[in-house]
Amino acid sequence: MAESTAEPSPAAPGDDTPSAGAPPAPAAPAPLTPRLLRAEVLIVLALSLGAAAVSAVISFVGSVTAPQSLAEQTASLVGSQADSERPWLDLSRQVYSLVFAMAPVALVIHLLHRTGQSARTIGFDVRRPGGDLLSGAGLAALIGGGGLVVYLVSWQLGLTVTVAPSALNDHWWQIPVLVLQAVKNGVLEEVIVVGYLLLRLERLGWSPVQAVLASSVLRAFYHLYQGIGMFFGNLVMGVVFCWFYRRYGRVMPLVVAHALIDIVAFAGSVYLIGRVDWLPG
Template identity: 75%
Template sequence: MSDTASGPHGEAATGPPEPVREAPMSRRLIASEVACVLALSLGAAAVSAVISFVGTVTAPGGLTEQTASLVDPRAGADRPWLDLTWQVYSVVFALAPVALVLYLLRRGAQSGATIGFDVRRPGVDLAGGALLAATIGAGGLVVYLVSWQLGLSTTVAPSSLNDHWWELPVLLLQAVKNGVLEEVIVVGYLMLRMSQLGWSPVRAAVVSSLLRATYHLYQGAGMFVGNLVMGLVFCWFYQRCGRVMPLVVAHTLIDVVAFVGSVYLIGRVGWLPG
């Protein structure tokens, strides 16, 4: 058998094949891509939160008698290294959708810089993120306390980890993971794709915020409203500055305060549920 390739009419082919040129992404392809990304990440979390919420409101007792724990132990207290291994595993692989999003942007001749997910402006990002964290964090705490008193939210236990030396480092990693995962996908990536679909900024912000609120629904109706407002503020900020990094910083700081505060304050101050 000859190793020489033949052309369509039997003549020998010469030279390398022509490169395949990718067609521009159609609206249908963009919508399909978004659906796949969300199904592998926070879209699935939203469905899970709705199911959890239904189970909570139909359980005996009110919402305040139910507890929503955000970071749980993965092994018994007598097996700390196994628990630590599972905690690191959960953080690393939870960020896989972010890697997928960055890959998809790169394939489309874009990058993380397109949505402002880079370190080109550390000072501005840190300052903006700290300001957002202070504003949203304080408001979120008030919403939680009021909604809990009204019976509209579960008792949120940010951490139920066992007392090990690695507890705080793991909580910090969880906070960073939450900030990166949620803001890159729900704001940066989703807002970009919705603009490519021709959606108005207001419509895109509402959809993004509703998604954020829905995957927090397991914490109760009060936190649904609180996260809806947070999402609208974050989308407004992103549309003004075009950078997702301040949102990552803000979200991370909010979760750091919540996680670390739960370790040192819950059970020690009377006004904090838990």
Template identity: 60%
Template structure:
């Protein structure tokens, strides 16, 4: 894999710097933010389950068009690190196709991704409910947007953005770079899964553990299939169901926790 890099980009120090910069602009920064948020939750009076973590909230309450502008701006700018990764991979003569993020096998990606989402979604919901009941997790509020016409389209776009950013960077790009730096497969798997868990720490210990386990599964599937396409589909479906499902069910069913 490393032999495909142009000579001037093969320096381990350059690869380390590049990887750290990509993470600092994206999920690495999110991990630090999540740690600070979790520290604040731990030191706040009351238990974790009595506090809430809102994933999609309003940026301009009472001003729907301004709110929509901010929502779309946030989604678009969050994808910039993915464009950076695409640029870096193209520069080394590979491109996003080298990590299986292309349109070569759409039905494979859709089919496998749907199956993965169905399996992980059920187990993930059960784990969240148990972790919250045990006091290890905040109450996760997937959305608190106003009842406006763009609510569901924005939730779907947000879910797709999350899936693309996380799977491209924390699986496809990070594993490729760690492999080029000589990391063992097990060490790279642990780094990827720990990173995924860490930027979900704002949800609590349950969010950290659940997403770390999900990270292990996703890395193993990526290595088996050689594509992040199914992982992007699975992640997008998980988030769409969580965001839209919460919007439709919150306050209407007893088993779904609300603040």
């Protein structure tokens, strides 16, 4: 029998039936159910500050079980990552760690966009630079001053380790790296543990009080490696920052405040520790 040479007729307009061999149309994205939302939050925290909290608890257990008292032990916040004779290698590793520490923040912003939101939803933008800088500076003065008092008192009571904010070798890039580390801390912590976490927990049905407590307790735990005194100091800081965010709906002033606090602490440790009697270290 002769083989048919007739060509298939073209699809009628509006006919969505795929032709033979054509790839299937992509499925619509699944709705963000509470189960998916909980998994998202846990994954974000496991890649960022949740993991830091677990590490801090392990470090704290190691400190309290050590033969020395807490005040006799030292915790370095920013340390050198190469010998002083190879500053280029140290700087390369510092920049590497700074860049990739921002990956969880990029992930959070990506996840917000997938649900029709953005960084502006949590106030992480530069629409109000003047107000953000002023309110951030005020918060930094309030929290930074109170935090210093808590640290000094708890250190005298033996409840806190000696904190060395900077253990970098003395190179020309020391202060710029410390400033960038401070900014990184502000962005990472405030975007994730305040803006993102409060937004997601409230969508899961948590009350404002429950969400604020969860955020503040998490902040306290990932600072536990510094000792009991700083645990409670950061708990109070978390409550104040969460209150501010819920009141004004912007995370950027918190980023500014946190960065300023850490800049003063990091740079101050370079110029003051060992030169003033009242500062431990």
